[in-house]
Amino acid sequence: MKIIREHINEKFSEDSDAIKDLGIGKQRIINDLAKMGILEDDVVFMSDGTFFMKDGHRRTPEPFFDLQLKYFPEGKKELMQNLRDGKKADISILREANKAGVSMEDIIYIVKYMIPNTENHKNMMTQIDLYDKFLHRTREQKKFDKENNIYIFIGYEQKLPVTVNGKKYYEDKFEAEKMVKINKYDLVDLHSVDMMKQRAMFGRHGIVYMVTLPKFMMDEKYYDEIPEEHRDIIDKYKKRI
Numbered sequence: 088m089k090i091i092r093e094h095i096n097e098k099f100s101e102d103s104d105a106i107k108d109l110g111i112g113k114q115r116i117i118n119d120l121a122k123m124g125i126l127e128d129d130v131v132f133m134s135d136g137t138f139f140m141k142d143g144h145r146r147t148p149e150p151f152f153d154l155q156l157k158y159f160p161e162g163k164k165e166l167m168q169n170l171r172d173g174k175k176a177d178i179s180i181l182r183e184a185n186k187a188g189v190s191m192e193d194i195i196y197i198v199k200y201m202i203p204n205t206e207n208h209k210n211m212m213t214q215i216d217l218y219d220k221f222l223h224r225t226r227e228q229k230k231f232d233k234e235n236n237i238y239i240f241i242g243y244e245q246k247l248p249v250t251v252n253g254k255k256y257y258e259d260k261f262e263a264e265k266m267v268k269i270n271k272y273d274l275v276d277l278h279s280v281d282m283m284k285q286r287a288m289f290g291r292h293g294i295v296y297m298v299t300l301p302k303f304m305m306d307e308k309y310y311d312e313i314p315e316e317h318r319d320i321i322d323k324y325k326k327r328i
Contacts, residue, residue: 112136116158123150137163139200162187163197170201177214178273191219214274221272235299236306239280240266240313242325243293261322264293266310280328296325 116138117127125140132138137159140151152171156164166184169175175183184194195215202208224232240263267283269276280295287293298321305317313321 116154119154119157120151123154125151135160162189163193166194166197167201170198176273176275177211178218178270178275181215181218185218185222191215191222210274217272217274217277234302236268236302237271237297237299238266238268238305238310239283239295239297239328240264241283241287241293242296261313261318263296263313263321266305266313268306268308295328297328298325300324 113132113136116132116136120127120130129141130138131141138155152167155167159167162184165187166180166189169180169183181194185191189197195212198211198215199208202211242261242263244259245262267279269279271277280297284295287295300317300320304320305314
C-alpha cells in the first residue's frame with residue numbers, strides 16, 4: 088500500500104475514492120453535514136452543487152441554513168437571504184434573483200422550500216406568475232409598457248356652484264381622489280386596487296377607475312387631483328374596475 092500518492096487523483100486502493108478521500112466538493116459538504124448530525128440521505132443535492140433538506144424531514148435548522156450560504160452561488164444565496172429576512176418587496180427579490188442569473192425554475196423551487204404553505208407562500212407564487220408574464224412580454228407589449236402608464240383613482244361627480252348673469256347654478260364636475268400610478272406586474276400595486284375599492288364603499292361612495300395615459304402626458308407617481316389640462320381625456324378614456 089502506498090503512503091504518498093504520485094498524482095492527486097490516484098487512489099490509495101481499488102476501493103477508495105480520490106474526491107471522498109480528500110474531502111472536497113460534495114464530500115466536503117457531506118462531512119460538514121455529519122458534524123451537525125445530518126445524514127446524506129436527509130438532503131437532496133442539485134446539479135449545480137446546491138443542497139436542500141428533503142421533504143418530510145425536519146425544517147431547516149439555522150446551522151444548516153448557514154452551511155447553504157457558505158456553499159451556494161451568490162444569486163441563490165442572496166435569494167434565500169432575502170426570503171428569510173422578508174424586508175424587501177417580493178417583486179424586488181425576484182428582479183434581483185433574475186438579474187443574478189437564477190432561473191425561474193430554481194426561483195420557484197427555492198420559494199417553495201423557504202416559504203411554508205401559507206398566505207405569504209400564495210402571494211409569492213402569484214407574484215412569480217406575474218413576473219414571469221413580465222419577462223415573456225411580446226415586443227408590442229414591451230413597447231406599450233414603455234410608452235404608457237396606468238393610473239387608478241376613486242372618481243365621483245361633484246356639484247360646483249356657477250354664477251351666470253347674477254344667478255347661481257350648480258353643474259356636475261368629475262373629480263378624483265389621488266391618482267396613483269401602478270405596475271400591473273406588481274402584486275402589491277394590484278392589491279392597492281382592492282383597498283381603493285373598499286375605501287370607495289365607505290367614503291364618498293365613488294367608483295374606482297383606471298386610465299392608461301402616455302408617459303409624456305403624465306408620469307408622476309401620483310397626482311393629488313386630476314390635472315385640469317388632461318381632465319377631458321381622463322374623463323373620456325377612464326374605465327371602471
